[in-house]
Amino acid sequence: MGCKRASAFRRARRVKDECTETRGFEPSAGCGRFSLDALELAALARHDPQVPVDASVLPHLKECARCQTAVDGFDRDNAFLGEFKGVLIAPTEPDARAVPDAESGPIRGYRLGRELHRGGQGAVYAAEQLATRRACAVKMLLGGRFASERQRVRFEREIEVVARMRHPSVVTLYESGLTREGEPWFAMELVEGARLDDFVRTNALHGRQVALLLQSVTDAIAYAHRRGVIHRDLKPGNILVDVDGTPRVLDFGLARLDDGSNPIAPGAGTTMAGEFLGTFAYAAPEQLSGDPNAIDTRCDLYALGVVFYECIVGRKPFEGARSIAELIAQKTTSIPQRPCALVPALDRDLEVIVMKLLSPEPARRYDTADALSEDLARFLDGRPILARDDSLSYVVRKTLRRHWIASSAAGALLATVLTASVALGFLYAHAERERVRSERTLSTLQNALGSANPETGAGSSSMRIDDFLTIVEQQVRAELVDEPYLLAGVLRTVGLIHLGFDDPNRAREAIEQAYRTQVEGVRLGSVLPQQLAETELALARVCFNTADFVSAERFYRSALVLREESLGRDDVDTVDTLRQLASVLRTTQRLDEAKACLDDALARSQSFPSTATAAITRVGILNGRATLAGARNDFAQARAQYAEALDALLKFVPEDDYRVGRTRYNLARAQVQLGDLDAARENARAAILVLRARKGDEASMTRQAVALMEEIEKLSATDDGR
Amino acid sequence: MDIDRTTTAMLTGLFDPTNAAAWELFDRRYRSILIGFGRNCGLRENDAAEVAQETIVRFVEEYRAGKYDRTRGRLGAWLVTIARFRMLDQHRRRGVARIERGESAMVDLDDERSVTAAYEAERRQGVLREAIEELRTRSKTDPKTIQAFEMLVYHGLSTQHVATELGMSAHDVYLAKSRIAAKLREIVQRIESEYEEAPGEWDASGHRPSAGLGA
Numbered sequence: 001m002g003c004k005r006a007s008a009f010r011r012a013r014r015v016k017d018e019c020t021e022t023r024g025f026e027p028s029a030g031c032g033r034f035s036l037d038a039l040e041l042a043a044l045a046r047h048d049p050q051v052p053v054d055a056s057v058l059p060h061l062k063e064c065a066r067c068q069t070a071v072d073g074f075d076r077d078n079a080f081l082g083e084f085k086g087v088l089i090a091p092t093e094p095d096a097r098a099v100p101d102a103e104s105g106p107i108r109g110y111r112l113g114r115e116l117h118r119g120g121q122g123a124v125y126a127a128e129q130l131a132t133r134r135a136c137a138v139k140m141l142l143g144g145r146f147a148s149e150r151q152r153v154r155f156e157r158e159i160e161v162v163a164r165m166r167h168p169s170v171v172t173l174y175e176s177g178l179t180r181e182g183e184p185w186f187a188m189e190l191v192e193g194a195r196l197d198d199f200v201r202t203n204a205l206h207g208r209q210v211a212l213l214l215q216s217v218t219d220a221i222a223y224a225h226r227r228g229v230i231h232r233d234l235k236p237g238n239i240l241v242d243v244d245g246t247p248r249v250l251d252f253g254l255a256r257l258d259d260g261s262n263p264i265a266p267g268a269g270t271t272m273a274g275e276f277l278g279t280f281a282y283a284a285p286e287q288l289s290g291d292p293n294a295i296d297t298r299c300d301l302y303a304l305g306v307v308f309y310e311c312i313v314g315r316k317p318f319e320g321a322r323s324i325a326e327l328i329a330q331k332t333t334s335i336p337q338r339p340c341a342l343v344p345a346l347d348r349d350l351e352v353i354v355m356k357l358l359s360p361e362p363a364r365r366y367d368t369a370d371a372l373s374e375d376l377a378r379f380l381d382g383r384p385i386l387a388r389d390d391s392l393s394y395v396v397r398k399t400l401r402r403h404w405i406a407s408s409a410a411g412a413l414l415a416t417v418l419t420a421s422v423a424l425g426f427l428y429a430h431a432e433r434e435r436v437r438s439e440r441t442l443s444t445l446q447n448a449l450g451s452a453n454p455e456t457g458a459g460s461s462s463m464r465i466d467d468f469l470t471i472v473e474q475q476v477r478a479e480l481v482d483e484p485y486l487l488a489g490v491l492r493t494v495g496l497i498h499l500g501f502d503d504p505n506r507a508r509e510a511i512e513q514a515y516r517t518q519v520e521g522v523r524l525g526s527v528l529p530q531q532l533a534e535t536e537l538a539l540a541r542v543c544f545n546t547a548d549f550v551s552a553e554r555f556y557r558s559a560l561v562l563r564e565e566s567l568g569r570d571d572v573d574t575v576d577t578l579r580q581l582a583s584v585l586r587t588t589q590r591l592d593e594a595k596a597c598l599d600d601a602l603a604r605s606q607s608f609p610s611t612a613t614a615a616i617t618r619v620g621i622l623n624g625r626a627t628l629a630g631a632r633n634d635f636a637q638a639r640a641q642y643a644e645a646l647d648a649l650l651k652f653v654p655e656d657d658y659r660v661g662r663t664r665y666n667l668a669r670a671q672v673q674l675g676d677l678d679a680a681r682e683n684a685r686a687a688i689l690v691l692r693a694r695k696g697d698e699a700s701m702t703r704q705a706v707a708l709m710e711e712i713e714k715l716s717a718t719d720d721g722r
Numbered sequence: 723m724d725i726d727r728t729t730t731a732m733l734t735g736l737f738d739p740t741n742a743a744a745w746e747l748f749d750r751r752y753r754s755i756l757i758g759f760g761r762n763c764g765l766r767e768n769d770a771a772e773v774a775q776e777t778i779v780r781f782v783e784e785y786r787a788g789k790y791d792r793t794r795g796r797l798g799a800w801l802v803t804i805a806r807f808r809m810l811d812q813h814r815r816r817g818v819a820r821i822e823r824g825e826s827a828m829v830d831l832d833d834e835r836s837v838t839a840a841y842e843a844e845r846r847q848g849v850l851r852e853a854i855e856e857l858r859t860r861s862k863t864d865p866k867t868i869q870a871f872e873m874l875v876y877h878g879l880s881t882q883h884v885a886t887e888l889g890m891s892a893h894d895v896y897l898a899k900s901r902i903a904a905k906l907r908e909i910v911q912r913i914e915s916e917y918e919e920a921p922g923e924w925d926a927s928g929h930r931p932s933a934g935l936g937a
Contacts, residue, residue, distance in 0.1 A: 036896040037881060077903040081875050084850055084906070 030067035033060065039067060043074035106179040110138055110187065122155060122253065126190060129174070136174055137190045141183050152184070154253065159186045161252040164227050169220035171250045191248045197236035200311045207343075207350045208380070210311045213247050215376040218304060220249045222369035225297045230256045232295070234303035235282045236310065256295070281316055282306045285332045285360045298362040301372060305357025305365075312350065313342050317358055332360050349385045356387045485521050488514035492535045499542055502699055508542045515539055533562035537577065540584075549588050556581040575604045576617045579624050586628050598624050612652045616659075619648045623663060626670070635673040642667035661690030665705045672708065677716050684709040729797060729917055736785055745782075751848060751917075753778060756805055758844035763809060763837065773812060777805040802841045849917060853909040863905060870895050871902040 030039050038054045042061065045051040061068050106112070113126035116137060127138040141155045162173040176186035194202065196217075200210055217239055224231060231238075233254040241247050284302035286294035309317045317336030336358060339351045353375055359365050366372040366387070375385045495510035515535050521527030540555035560581060563574040582597035601621045608614035626641030646663045653660060664687035671680035684705060691702040732751075735744025753774050760770030781804055784790055790800055857863060866888060873884045874895070885892045 036893055040881070040896070073900065077900060080907060081871075081899070081903055083846070084854065084875050 030070035031064050033064070034067060036070070039070045040074045040078075043071045043078060046071075046075060106140070106181065106183075107138065107177070107185055108180065110136075112138060122158075127187065129187060134174075135190045136187045137171075138185055138187045140179070140185045155184055157257060158253045158255065159184065161229050161255045161257050162186065162188060164229065164257075165224065165252075167220050167223045169216045169246060169248055170224070171248055188250075191240045191242050191250065193240040193242040193248065195236050196239040196241055196247060196307065197310060199241040201314075205311070207312050207346050210308070211350060211376055211379060213241065214304065214308055214311070215373060215380065216247050217249060217307075218369050218373045218376060220247075221300050221304065222373055224249075224252075224255075225300070225369055228257055230295070230297055231300050231303075232256055232287070233282070234300055234307060236307055239307070281318075283331075284362070286362060288331065294362075296362070297368065298365050301357050301365050301369060302359075302362075304369075304372070305354055308354045308357060309336065309339060312346060312354070313339050347379070349379050352387050353379065353385060484517045485527055488517040488521070488527075488535070489531065492538050495542065496538050499538075499545060502695075504542050504546045508539070508546070511535060511538045511542055529562045529566045533559040533566070533577075536562070537580070540580065544584060544587075549584055553581065553584045553588070556584055570604045570607045572608060572611075572614045572617050575601050575608075576620060578604070579617070579621050582624050582628070586624075586631055589631075591628060591631055594624075594628055598628060615648065616652050619645050619652075619659075622648065623666070627666060630666070630670055630673075635670045639667065639670040639674060639676075642670055655686075656690050656693060658690065658694040661687045661694065661705075662701065665691070665701070665708065668705075668708060668712070672712060672715065677712055681709070681712050681716070684712055733785070733797070736782060739786075748782075749778060751852070752801060754851065755841070755844045755848040756801065758847060759802070759805060759841045760809065762840035762844065765809065765812075769812060773805055773808045776808045776811075777801060780804050780808070798841060798845055802837065805841075806837065845917070849910055849913050852913050853906050856909050856913075857902070857906060861905060861909075863902070866890070867898040867902060870898040874899055 030036070034054065034057055038057055041051055041053050042057045045053045057067075061071060107127075109130050111128045111130060113128070115123055115125055117124040122139045122141050124137050124139045127136050128134070129136055139158075141152060159173070159176045162171070163176070166172065171191060172189045174187040174189065176184065179185055193199070196213065199205075200213070203209075205213070217234075221231060221234070229252065231249065231252060231254075233251060234249070238251040239247050239249055280288070282303040284295075284299040287299045287302075306317060318330045318334065336355075339354055340346050340348060353372070357365055357372070366375070371386075375387055378385045491510045491514040495507040495514065498504070498507035498510060515532075518527045518532045518535050522529060522532050536555045536559040540552045540559065543549070543552035543555060556577060560574065560577045563571065563577050567574050578597050578601040582594045582601065585591075585594035585597060598621060602618075602625070605614075605618045605621060608618060622641055622645040626638045626645060629635070629641060630638035642663060646660070646667060649657075649660055649663060664683040668680040668683035668687060671677070671683065688702065688705045688709060691699065691705050695702050697703075732744050732747050735741040736748060738744070756774035756777050757770045760773045763770075765773060781790075781801060784804075790797075858868060870884050870888055870890065873879045873887065874881065879887070881892050881895045884890070885895045888895075890898070
């Protein structure tokens with residue numbers, strides 16, 4: 001023993017001498033009773049009770065300071081050198097960190113391979129279970145010991161969730177445990193396959209085949225739901241199709257688990273308020289609201305709808321959002337384009353199923369994944385599906401209603417406006433062909449805004465339109481700052497909506513800005529004369545409504561000239577301008593001039609095409625003649641012409657059209673003048689109903705109609721008294 | 723100690739746009755730390771590299787503009803703050819891209835302590851990495867000794883296994899390991915002093931570089 005010790009020291013001395021860089025280096029080899037192997041094992045055993053130690057070493061250490069020093073030295077060196085284990089020599093080499101040696105790797109019994117996936121929760125590695133030589137996937141907590149407590153809890157929850165699952169379309173958990181550093185991990189079966197969307201694209205699958213795949217996924221989700229698990233992050237990347245063509249759902253990292261024995265019922269939830277977990281593109285609207293109570297199994301059904309849509313159409317139902325806020329607005333208020341419009345060959349029943357899944361309202365989706373599975377089975381068997389299509393009237397009603405609900409509606413229409421604006425800004429900068437397209441888009445945008453006008457749309461002035469328009473206007477001004485001519489077109493529409501809601505000052509401000517820009521644009525050849533004419537007409541209306549008749553006449557006359565030059569003398573729009581000019585002339589008591597205008601207009605209308613627009617324009621001229629007759633106190637003629645106009649109008653528009661209300665009001669006025677109070681009362685009552693609905697209680701036209709009704713009642717009472 | 727390698731000397735050198743040595747040292751020292759930091763925060767390799775690049779450029783800009791006051795906080799805290807804003811900025815920019823790609827857009831950057839610990843760990847790894855490089859390239863340590871050390875530490879092989887592989891006695895392997903540990907301790911200690919960044923707690927949010935807030 002003594003010889004061995006001397007030999008060890010001689011070797012140590014030699015090593016020391018050889019190494020000029022290690023001055024002061026004094027290796028401690030203990031007293032020599034035990035080998036360095038034994039002493040190092042004793043050092044290792046301090047941290048790992050599994051390490052085999054010579055039983056006689058430990059009592060010896062208590063007595064031998066030299067051996068104790070040696071063990072301390074080993075311990076200190078091991079701890080220090082252990083730090084180097086994770087150090088990469090080439091730190092930026094992708095995934096080099098993920099391939100530690102099997103024996104020294106983080107998980108006992110597994111050899112880790114390349115990194116397969118890295119998500120918000122953890123990293124997944126290909127691995128080999130050494131005992132069984134079985135290939136598997138190992139998921140480890142992202143950030144290791146630096147992971148936050150919340151991440152750690154979620155990860156452990158995921159292990160619990162996966163452990164509950166035994167389904168052919170859900171990955172199976174093999175084993176879980178703690179790494180050498182005490183971090184959780186789990187091993188699961190390794191699915192060799194393609195992402196669902198890649199698989200569909202590569203194999204050019206069509207509707208029916210996609211439905212077949214999705215049915216397996218739906219069954220897996222139904223299974224999960226029955227076990228109290230909501231996946232919450234379903235997307236093509238989390239559905240792999242294996243080599244047998246079986247889709248497999250994986251990554252339950254964000255799943256919510258109902259710990260009770262009852263399956264999750266709609267409304268159950270424990271996520272922190274305001275927290276969003278999942279993937280925006282596939283998240284249900286209620287998931288984006290941040291309200292944990294709003295999340296239930298139907299979130300997964302919505303995500304399946306997005307996946308379904310994407311697989312059969314080739315793109316997501318909502319694309320083009322430039323921010324999360326826009327995406328949320330789209331999801332909550334828009335209806336995606338119908339799949340059959342994009343893929344005409346698609347079976348209509350499949351479209352109904354997908355659209356039902358994508359309903360923004362959870363209550364309109366399937367109640368359960370089982371119900372969806374049943375409908376898919378019916379579709380695949382060629383039986384009638386149970387889901388019913390949203391009727392067109394439902395869709396229209398819903399869209400309109402959403403657009404009219406004050407603040408949230410503002411966001412919806414705003415999203416449309418902004419999206420269109422961006423498209424316009426881009427398109428306008430390109431070729432002439434693109435410019436034509438952009439003008440069409442502009443027209444769409446203006447129509448979108450125009451639908452907010454209660455005179456022609458379905459709104460009422462009791463909504464918070466001010467807030468809505470303020471936001472729209474600000475955003476449009478900001479978005480189109482580099483496109484003044486586009487901005488002008490939008491501002492004109494915004495101005496007309498202001499006017500429709502009895503706010504002529506803001507209307508004038510917006511339209512005047514549009515006018516100034518367009519005058520300059522016409523001079524430079526960037527704006528068409530008919531575009532300027534429309535703005536002049538809008539400005540004329542504003543001036544007329546604010547009793548600025550001189551300006552109104554000037555703008556009407558200017559617009560008339562522009563339209564005659566660009567559209568022709570007998571064009572419907574040109575003739576309508578003539579009728580409007582007559583209104584100003586009549587109002588300013590230039591009745592002969594007004595009559596001449598109306599006669600001219602009526603003569604020109606003889607060559608109108610037989611369209612509804614043309615017919616309604618002609619009704620307007622008849623109306624104008626009736627009003628003129630009234631102004632001349634020829635109430636009998638006025639009554640006859642209003643009645644004629646009303647009959648003609650009702651052939652083209654419904655009873656609750658604003659113009660019907662206005663004509664009935666005028667007719668009632670003439671009837672009052674002629675003492676026909678019963679007929680006047682009926683028309684006044686009908687007019688008030690329409691005007692209240694279209695313009696609101698406070699609108700001047702409504703108030704006038706109400707006042708007329710009071711007058712009729714008063715006159716009736718007087719008559720009765722007589 | 724090589725005075726030119728200290729953080730103070732390096733920062734002084736960074737004021738001079740033509741001082742390539744200072745720039746290279748700064749870049750070599752902090753880029754890998756920042757990439758590792760980004761990875762620990764959940765970024766992919768490419769995104770982490772991009773954040774590191776943006777952080778370094780932003781830091782140098784701010785530093786040359788006189789915005790970094792060393793008396794107000796450590797260099798590491800300053801870098802972490804810039805890096806975190808770069809990450810948030812990247813999240814904003816990538817948010818839509820992630821939507822399009824359908825990936826989870828969630829990285830937990832809220833936990834101050836975790837972020838601080840993640841950076842500190844990466845910084846320490848940077849020091850260790852530099853120490854290993856120096857051991858391999860600049861020290862006069864016997865290559866066989868280094869090889870023994872690497873087989874023990876990196877490959878997790880047993881002492882006996884290493885001894886057999888390298889034709890050494892087990893005892894010599896122990897001695898080699900002990901010598902390398904002592905040598906590395908010395909190098910690490912010196913580099914740590916060059917960083918002048920003692921490990922421990924510091925407030926990463928306490929010193930917000932104004933320009934780092936980004937768009």
